[in-house]
Amino acid sequence: MSGSAIQDKVARLLSKQYGKPAMKAVKPLALKNEVANRKLKKGEATCVTEMSLLMACWKQNDFNNALCSKEVSTFYTCVEKAQIKAKGQQGTQGRLLPKEANTLLKRFPNLASEI
Numbered sequence: 001m002s003g004s005a006i007q008d009k010v011a012r013l014l015s016k017q018y019g020k021p022a023m024k025a026v027k028p029l030a031l032k033n034e035v036a037n038r039k040l041k042k043g044e045a046t047c048v049t050e051m052s053l054l055m056a057c058w059k060q061n062d063f064n065n066a067l068c069s070k071e072v073s074t075f076y077t078c079v080e081k082a083q084i085k086a087k088g089q090q091g092t093q094g095r096l097l098p099k100e101a102n103t104l105l106k107r108f109p110n111l112a113s114e115i
Contacts, residue, residue, distance in 0.1 A: 031110045037098045047078040 014024075054075045057068035065072060096104070 033105045033109045035098050035101045035105070037102075046082040047075060050075040050078045 050071070054068060054071040057071045058064075061067040
């Protein structure tokens with residue numbers, strides 16, 4: 001749909017010419033020039049089970065690393081895998097951060113009028 005077709009459709013929905021309007025505009029039908037500055041949620045913790053097994057082994061063996069080498073290596077391999085996975089997913093999966101979006105909206109502001 002082109003821009004003028006959308007504007008015609010919105011005008012038709014808002015007009016009283018065809019009876020009761022299908023839509024009542026409470027706020028202006030235009031985007032704001034900024035977005036909410038919210039923080040992204042953190043992902044869930046990784047390697048928790050490996051860490052708990054390591055701590056249990058340390059507690060049983062009076063915190064001796066030599067006796068818990070298997071658990072230590074398992075924990076470190078889990079951490080390395082999690083870091084590699086995090087680097088692969090680095091960024092926001094194609095979404096802009098609020099600060100970046102606000103910068104772009106300041107550079108390219110929306111039209112001041114309604115659609």
